[in-house]
Every structure is written in structure tokens, then in C-alpha cells.
Amino acid sequence: MIFWLITTLIKILIVFGVLLLSAAYLTLLERKVAARIQNRLGPMEAGFHGYLQPIADGIKLFFKEDIIPADANKLLFILAPIIVVIPVLTTFAVIPFGAPIKIFGHIVPLQITNVNIGILFVLALSSLGIYGVVIGGWASNSKYSLLGAIRTAAQMISYELSLVLSIIGVIMIAGNLSLAQIVSSQAHMWFIVYQPIGFLIYLIASTAEMNRVPFDLGEAEGEIVAGFHTEYSSMKFAFYFIGEYGQIVINSAIITTLFLGGWEGPFLPSVLWFVIKVFLVILIYLWFRWTYPRLRYDELMDLGWKILLPLSLANIVVTGFIMILLGK
């Protein structure tokens, strides 16, 4: 029992630390990738090739003045960034990041908890993040924040549907909701082979759900200043960004787990395989961001309701038909 407690605590600490660190360093990676795509160099001053930039940014944000607008709803204004960050940090609890290892004769699964409804847990938490955005936008008492929050809410709700439906194909093949089981059923073949359309839909819908370019209508700089976080400054602002970049890591981890075989892979240690796959998926997200311009609002809704939703429904039907035909 005590052994279980200690290992779990260590796992939580490691996952928590790595997640926060990677969220911080994703800002640097994003800037570097953006720079390379635009034939620039990106941050070069802080440390060797700017590798200390996230730390410098963090220190700067800590010492910035923390402004709360006079007419803002103080409680909700402070609460909103926390609501954004908490679900992101919690989601990683069910994601298996490595093959079970043996320590002192005990088998320790490299996953904080193996919930048997892992996917449902992930989906439930990922849709909680929207509350932080909506509450923050409303509590700021600013027209830009409110507009951004409304846009984000509408967008997230319309993309949530196709996001969930795109996963159902994977669940049907795996026959299980537990993420550890889904990973182990991909030992022979990754699910991206069986579910290429599901993968694409999940990729697009998760980009939209995270409010990233090209679906960043909630914080469109050119139109509504900074959207829902217009009035935020200092660490509250940083919390929104930790949430945003944490969500990229989470979504990449989910894609890796559901479609790319999780930690399964030859030769290298399983944790390394997981990290490599997550990193590649993150790069795809960054690649999308710096390639496409922002969609107009009606285009966004058209894509969500007229293309992605029917496609994901058709995907489920076709998957079901093929499974019956093959007699699985």
C-alpha cells in the first residue's frame, strides 16, 4: 500500500512538472518554428539560441503589475484562469505514457490512474476548459472579452460534437474505454491505419477546440484585441497560456494514445517512443498554425456543422459496416 502511494506520488510529481515545463517550453518551440517557417531565427538573446527565453518570460510575468478592471467581477475574474488550467493538468492523469515497469518485484504501470472510462474522463475534462474562457470573458466587463468569450463558446460547442464522434470509431475497434487497453490493442497495428478519417477529424476538431489558429476566433488579434484575455495581465495572463499550451500537449498525447499506438514501439524505451510521438503531433499543430490564415466566423461554423459532423457520422457507420462484414 505504502509502495503504491509513493510511486503514485512520484508519478504525479513527474507528470505535473514535465507538463508545466513543456507548456513553458512550447512557447519557445512555437516561436522557433514560426521563425523558421518565416525564414527568421526567433529568440536568440536569452541563453544559447534563446533557450532560456521561457524562464525570462516567466520571471517577467511574475513581476508585472496585476491589474483587475474596476468594474470587473473580482471573484470570477480571478477564478477564470484557474478553471482553464486545472482540467488541463488533470487530464494527463489517465494517459498511459509508458509500458509498465518492474520495481522491487512490483509492477508499476506508467499511468497515474487506469480509469476504465478513460476516454470519457478526458472528454469531460477537455470540455470543462471552456468555462474558464466564458467566465473570464464575462467577468472582465469589456466588450472585446465578451465577444471573444461568446465566439469561443459557440465554436467549442460545435466542434465538441465531431471531436467526440471521431473517437467512437477507435472505441468500436478497441472495444474498450480504458486508455491502457486501447494502447495495448494497438500492439500490432496503429489505429490511424483503420481510422484515417477519424484521425483527421480529431486533428482539425481539436485544433478548433483549443482555439488555435486557424480557428482562433476567440482571441482574434485583428478584430477583438485579444478576445477573452484582453483585460488579463501578469500571472493570470500566464495561466491562460499555460492552459493553452498544456492543452496542446494533452491533445497530442490523446492523439498519440488513440491513433498512433501510444507508447508501443520497437527498440527504444516506451517512454521515449511516447515523447517522440507527442512531439511530432505537437509539431503538426504548430505547422497548421503558421500555415493557415484565420477562418471567417460563418466559414468556421460551416466547416464544423456541414463537413466535419457528417463526415464523423459517416465514419462511424462505415466502421460499423466493415466490422460486421469482417465478423469481428
Next chain:
Amino acid sequence: MDTKKEENSLILITKNLLIGLKTTLTTFFQKPVTFQYPRERLKLAERFRGVPKLNINKDNSLRCVACMLCQTVCPSEAIKIKLGYVDYGNKHELTERQKQNKSLEKLENNIYNDGRRHPETFEIDLLRCICCGYCEEICPEEAISMSDKFEFGFYTRDEGVFGIDKLIKL
């Protein structure tokens, strides 16, 4: 109507999206064009025009004869020259040629010179100078030419006015 149909075709949209991804991927693997400015500088062209500088002879005397041509031609009126005569001093004996120079008679007493002009002050306001190179082009003595310096910073406008000492060093 036809164009509208084409725009909305899913295959065409997908194709264009893929072309976009390919473009960014190719630029990703290209070499960045950025120069890390203070440490790394662009190579200046041979005929680069910076701000004008004053040239000197081998014996450190100015080449400028204060003919005022550059001041006249300067389109932004950045050059201001105060005319002066080369003073040989009390003990200087006039040479044969100087004795026959009629123009000397017009000069005031106790001024010992032969009418050779030189700039008493020569000022270029770098905040006005547009580095056009007209002064270099018109100068008959090759006394003023364009340097390759172009980075200046001043705290006041007066600091931007460079006198002879500073102009020689450019």
C-alpha cells in the same frame, strides 16, 4: 457561378490546403535570412553612401578650399560653411607670386595671407543630411566624400551637428 462552384469543391480546397502546408514545410528547411545585427553585419556595397566626410592631405591639412559649392548644392541645406582665409602669420615673407597678387591689396592691414580660402567652420547637420552624394559629386577638390558610416545616435539635436574634427574622423 462557375467560380463559386469551384471554390466550394472539397477536393480543390483540400488540394490548396496541402499546397499551403508544402510551402511552409519548404521554407522551414531553408536557411534563415536574419542577421544578428549588432554582432553580424550586412556586407556594404562598394558604392554605398553613408554620411559625408572631409578628406585631408598627407600633411593633415584640409583639402577643402571653402568654395561653397557643396553648401549651395545641398538639397536639404545640411552643410554650413564659415569662410576664412589662410593666415600665414606676422613673420611670413610673401613669395614672388603672392606679391603680384592684386587681390591682396583689398585686404585689411595686419592680415597676412594671399587670399587662399579655407573653411573656418564646416558643419554638417546629420539630422538633415539625406546622404544623396551631391556634395561629393560637385566638389572640385575631392575634399568631401561619402563615408560608409550610417549608424548614429544623439541625445540632443545639437549633438547631431558635426564639426570639422568629427567629420575628418568619419
